[in-house]
Amino acid sequence: MYAYAHEEIAHLRQRLDWTRQRISPEFRLPHQVLGAKRTIGCVALEVTQRCNLDCSICYLSPNSESTPDIPLETIMHRAQLIREQYGVGTNVQITGGDPTLRNHDELVRIVKRVAELKMVPSLFTNGIHATRELLTRLKEVGLVDVAFHVDLTEKRKGFTSEAQLCEVRSEYIERARGLGINVIFNQTVFARNFEEVPTLVGFYKQNADVVGMASFQLQADTGRGLTRARKQTISLDTVGGTIDEALGVKLSWENVLFGHPKCHRIGYAGVIGDGEQVVDLFDDPAVLQDMLKVFDDIYLDRTRPRRAVGQVLEAAVKRGYLAPGLKYWGKRVAENLPAIVKARGKVRKLSFFMQNFQDRERLDHDRVDNCSFHTVNDAGAISMCVHNAYRDYYIQGGTGYPEEYQAWRLRDGYHPTEAGKIQAEAK
Numbered sequence: 282m283y284a285y286a287h288e289e290i291a292h293l294r295q296r297l298d299w300t301r302q303r304i305s306p307e308f309r310l311p312h313q314v315l316g317a318k319r320t321i322g323c324v325a326l327e328v329t330q331r332c333n334l335d336c337s338i339c340y341l342s343p344n345s346e347s348t349p350d351i352p353l354e355t356i357m358h359r360a361q362l363i364r365e366q367y368g369v370g371t372n373v374q375i376t377g378g379d380p381t382l383r384n385h386d387e388l389v390r391i392v393k394r395v396a397e398l399k400m401v402p403s404l405f406t407n408g409i410h411a412t413r414e415l416l417t418r419l420k421e422v423g424l425v426d427v428a429f430h431v432d433l434t435e436k437r438k439g440f441t442s443e444a445q446l447c448e449v450r451s452e453y454i455e456r457a458r459g460l461g462i463n464v465i466f467n468q469t470v471f472a473r474n475f476e477e478v479p480t481l482v483g484f485y486k487q488n489a490d491v492v493g494m495a496s497f498q499l500q501a502d503t504g505r506g507l508t509r510a511r512k513q514t515i516s517l518d519t520v521g522g523t524i525d526e527a528l529g530v531k532l533s534w535e536n537v538l539f540g541h542p543k544c545h546r547i548g549y550a551g552v553i554g555d556g557e558q559v560v561d562l563f564d565d566p567a568v569l570q571d572m573l574k575v576f577d578d579i580y581l582d583r584t585r586p587r588r589a590v591g592q593v594l595e596a597a598v599k600r601g602y603l604a605p606g607l608k609y610w611g612k613r614v615a616e617n618l619p620a621i622v623k624a625r626g627k628v629r630k631l632s633f634f635m636q637n638f639q640d641r642e643r644l645d646h647d648r649v650d651n652c653s654f655h656t657v658n659d660a661g662a663i664s665m666c667v668h669n670a671y672r673d674y675y676i677q678g679g680t681g682y683p684e685e686y687q688a689w690r691l692r693d694g695y696h697p698t699e700a701g702k703i704q705a706e707a708k
């Protein structure tokens with residue numbers, strides 16, 4: 282999955298050029314990942330609209346339950362479209378609804394096909410039917426990540442706090458432990474659980490031996506959920522600040538940019554021991570920008586950290602980056618040596634991600650045009666925020682932008698069907 286042929290790299294570079302053109306000039310910055318290392322943050326491949334939960338905040342349509350699953354061959358066609366549009370190494374979210382409601386033999390074939398196309402399959406699920414047996418079958422055909430969605434919006438019986446739900450999270454961790462699958466936890470942040478964000482951060486620190494990423498999705502007013510508008514107090518700044526406080530270190534959220542700065546932020550923590558000490562891994566923007574350039578076509582095997590380190594060292598030697606790389610990481614180790622020694626060298630990478638989905642009635646066209654999270658339909662991919670806002674149009678087979686959104690863009694001076702403003706200066 283991680284060894285690419287010359288023509289695959291050539292195609293990827295062509296798609297990276299296409300992505301650089303797609304990104305607005307003001308966001309073509311040295312720390313911009315899109316167009317430099319990635320053609321897209323990730324692409325959702327929805328395999329069903331059905332779900333076995335009815336969350337109070339949900340991006341699905343009220344018609345989702347009655348929407349038949351799309352045929353397997355259509356899903357395989359869409360997987361091929363993702364490969365053609367974004368290239369090898371693309372992160373593909375196999376999602377829904379809840380994908381584990383799809384026939385499991387078909388789910389195995391879908392994951393297998395995405396891996397065969399040298400893309401990176403991740404299963405996004407509420408975990409209820411994601412048994413160890415199913416995860417094992419999916420791993421055998423190339424599954425890389427499992428992202429469990431667990432939070433209070435799901436109204437799981439008997440759980441009234443995020444702290445209590447850590448019981449469910451622990452059970453899911455044990456289902457995945459030792460399978461060689463990267464584990465991610467997703468949670469929506471809303472008024473009822475904002476105060477418990479520090480509890481969640483503490484839990485993920487303690488379980489950083491299995492958990493590789495914690496993703497905090499800020500509530501958005503879209504879809505079928507009954508809980509609508511987000512409280513003003515919940516923002517990328519307030520959630521990021523709360524995570525920093527709970528970690529005891531300020532993460533360099535501003536050092537990595539995926540698409541538009543209002544859409545999300547990512548921070549990389551090094552957890553020493555069982556979380557006694559946490560380090561901000563990328564506090565030097567210049568180093569990150571160098572790494573974006575040096576390792577632009579290197580895709581790391583995140584299911585095998587040691588192999589990933591080997592991949593980096595091999596490329597660093599070949600590309601003359603060993604000395605600056607060792608200087609940077611050597612300095613990090615020296616700064617934290619007592620804690621690392623006390624922890625017998627146990628240091629884990631734990632990423633924190635914040636996703637700031639847009640409200641249906643307040644779509645920002647600039648964010649849509651610089652979107653780094655797409656979903657695919659029969660004609661290609663579009664922004665997930667537009668898909669969520671007009672989900673009925675798309676689940677009934679619509680492609681491109683629906684007329685209502687085209688008219689909205691036109692009213693605001695934007696091209697109705699493609700990125701950018703009308704009469705915009707030449708890109």
Ligand code: SF4
Nearest residue numbers: 544652653654665666
């Ligand atoms: S436009 Fe929406 S889906 Fe796209 S990156 Fe921004 S928040 Fe995410």
